[in-house]
Amino acid sequence: MRIFIGGAWPYANNSLHVGHLAALLPGDVIARYYRKKGDEVIYVSGTDCHGTPITLKSKKDGIDPASIAKYYHNEFNNCFQKLDFSYDLYSKTMDQFHKDNVKKMFTKIVENGYIYPKVIQQDFCPNCNEFLSDREIEGICPYCGGLAKGDQCDNCFRTLNAKELLNKHCKACNHKTILKDNNHLVFALSKFQDKIQNLVNQSNDRWRLIAINETLKYLNNGLIDRDATRQLSWGVDTPIKGYEDKKIYVWIEAVLGYLTAGMQVAEKRNIEFFEFMKNDDFLRTYYVHGKDNIPFHTIIFPALLMALDLNVKLPDYIISSEYVNFNNEKISKSKGNGKSILELLSLYDSDTIRYYMLANNPEKKDINFSCEALEKEHNTFLVGEYGNFVNRNFAYLVKKFNGYIPKGQMDCNIREIIEKIYYLVGSEIEKGNMRSAISLIFDLVKIANKYYDEKKPWIQVKEDIKSFNDTTYTCICLIANIANMFEPFMPKSSHKIMEMLNMNINEWKYVSIPSNIQLKNVDILFNRINSSLNEKEITKIKIKK
Numbered sequence: 001m002r003i004f005i006g007g008a009w010p011y012a013n014n015s016l017h018v019g020h021l022a023a024l025l026p027g028d029v030i031a032r033y034y035r036k037k038g039d040e041v042i043y044v045s046g047t048d049c050h051g052t053p054i055t056l057k058s059k060k061d062g063i064d065p066a067s068i069a070k071y072y073h074n075e076f077n078n079c080f081q082k083l084d085f086s087y088d089l090y091s092k093t094m095d096q097f098h099k100d101n102v103k104k105m106f107t108k109i110v111e112n113g114y115i116y117p118k119v120i121q122q123d124f125c126p127n128c129n130e131f132l133s134d135r136e137i138e139g140i141c142p143y144c145g146g147l148a149k150g151d152q153c154d155n156c157f158r159t160l161n162a163k164e165l166l167n168k169h170c171k172a173c174n175h176k177t178i179l180k181d182n183n184h185l186v187f188a189l190s191k192f193q194d195k196i197q198n199l200v201n202q203s204n205d206r207w208r209l210i211a212i213n214e215t216l217k218y219l220n221n222g223l224i225d226r227d228a229t230r231q232l233s234w235g236v237d238t239p240i241k242g243y244e245d246k247k248i249y250v251w252i253e254a255v256l257g258y259l260t261a262g263m264q265v266a267e268k269r270n271i272e273f274f275e276f277m278k279n280d281d282f283l284r285t286y287y288v289h290g291k292d293n294i295p296f297h298t299i300i301f302p303a304l305l306m307a308l309d310l311n312v313k314l315p316d317y318i319i320s321s322e323y324v325n326f327n328n329e330k331i332s333k334s335k336g337n338g339k340s341i342l343e344l345l346s347l348y349d350s351d352t353i354r355y356y357m358l359a360n361n362p363e364k365k366d367i368n369f370s371c372e373a374l375e376k377e378h379n380t381f382l383v384g385e386y387g388n389f390v391n392r393n394f395a396y397l398v399k400k401f402n403g404y405i406p407k408g409q410m411d412c413n414i415r416e417i418i419e420k421i422y423y424l425v426g427s428e429i430e431k432g433n434m435r436s437a438i439s440l441i442f443d444l445v446k447i448a449n450k451y452y453d454e455k456k457p458w459i460q461v462k463e464d465i466k467s468f469n470d471t472t473y474t475c476i477c478l479i480a481n482i483a484n485m486f487e488p489f490m491p492k493s494s495h496k497i498m499e500m501l502n503m504n505i506n507e508w509k510y511v512s513i514p515s516n517i518q519l520k521n522v523d524i525l526f527n528r529i530n531s532s533l534n535e536k537e538i539t540k541i542k543i544k545k
């Protein structure tokens with residue numbers, strides 16, 4: 001199979017928080033899983049660098065937009081690396097390759113007849129001699145009489161249309177604005193109403209329910225044509241004659257990043273990207289993001305693909321996440337609540353963060369994040385169950401047998417259970433169900449601990465060495481297979497186990513252990529987090545990596 005996974009492109013004007021992470025992590029699990037299955041995977045994402053918010057931040061802080069975008073891009077990249085994301089490429093929309101290819105695609109859509117010209121009356125400042133975006137206009141709110149911007153009133157917080165504002169003036173120079181004709185290009189989104197409706201009808205359980213419902217809302221209102229160009233100085237130039245002073249609207253340009261990033265990966269592998277993406281039964285495509293991004297992936301992106309007419313497969317799986325609240329409050333920049341990913345990484349090991357966000361993934365409803373809950377789950381499951389099973393077996397072998405794994409017989413029942421769980425976990429990951437996948441593996445950990453407790457190898461070793469060897473060998477096989485299944489979720493601890501076993505396991509199937517191998521550098525898998533300490537003290541405890 002060919003597998004394409006597109007992780008959402010975070011916007012470069014703020015740090016990443018736990019909500020982003022919860023939305024994006026499933027993509028990495030899916031990518032790692034399919035690679036283990038031996039499928040050819042292209043997994044891409046990048047930083048969304050253009051658009052109005054960065055332009056405004058740049059004006060406010062007196063820093064050029066490129067520097068702002070670069071700063072956040074580096075921060076995002078750093079976070080993803082520390083969290084072991086396995087993107088084949090983490091790109092950015094300000095790269096020349098992206099810009100060049102977006103321009104080509106835009107031109108093709110114009111040639112195919114889905115982008116057409118339109119004269120729009122737009123607010124213009126005669127003093128600055130430029131057209132103004134909604135947020136660059138100030139005026140009086142028609143509802144409350146307070147000072148308002150072109151898109152929202154700062155006084156009563158109503159969403160406004162620039163046309164409604166009274167006494168409009170330029171925010172930068174205070175000069176009265178005038179309306180002036182401006183030539184724009186428009187994308188004929190309304191032409192795709194029926195095709196997008198068909199796409200949703202065929203989505204079945206491959207789209208999250210919230211994605212289906214959100215998309216239907218837009219369809220029920222009727223899709224409307226959208227501006228394809230924007231009067232901005234920061235973005236991708238419009239490649240069409242007569243529109244050189246405009247930029248391509250970021251809603252078109254950013255989602256095409258899935259294609260431009262994929263093209264770069266394919267080029268490195270010496271394969272033809274559009275051949276890889278062609279619409280057949282041997283390709284599965286996944287798009288992984290938060291719920292605020294749904295229409296871009298279920299309406300805009302498929303419409304652009306159809307407008308491009310390149311026979312690229314439309315989205316198969318839409319993995320949209322709900323929100324993460326922080327200590328029972330909505331995460332918001334203005335409140336300054338919520339933990340940034342860098343803060344979390346300074347407190348906890350990457351596997352602990354990945355485990356917690358995946359085991360509690362906001363698949364069907366918003367979830368609450370708290371450090372107390374994370375620490376509790378870490379101590380209960382990772383230390384108390386998984387870590388404990390590994391350590392009690394490994395430590396005993398090191399102590400009594402110099403780390404040598406005895407020659408024994410694998411328990412047939414246990415082997416059968418392991419094989420069944422591989423299958424079940426795999427099919428849950430393929431559907432994007434992280435919570436049930438991870439809980440199936442934890443069922444296996446529970447079975448493993450129960451098996452150990454019932455067999456009592458610490459007694460068998462004195463009374464019946466053959467039984468001891470069989471039990472121990474079975475437990476070590478359990479450990480190897482559990483680590484292998486956990487690898488897409490918690491790569492670091494899985495690799496640690498593989499290193500201790502001196503094995504490199506890289507296939508999604510039952511693995512048996514050669515006997516008489518010697519364990520190496522045996523160490524505790526997870527350390528307990530002492531919750532009675534406050535956060536500053538926790539930082540001082542170096543969590544062993």
Ligand SMILES: [Zn+2]
Binds near residue numbers: 175
């Ligand atoms: Zn002005």
Ligand SMILES: [Zn+2]
Binds near residue numbers: 144146155157
């Ligand atoms: Zn108002």
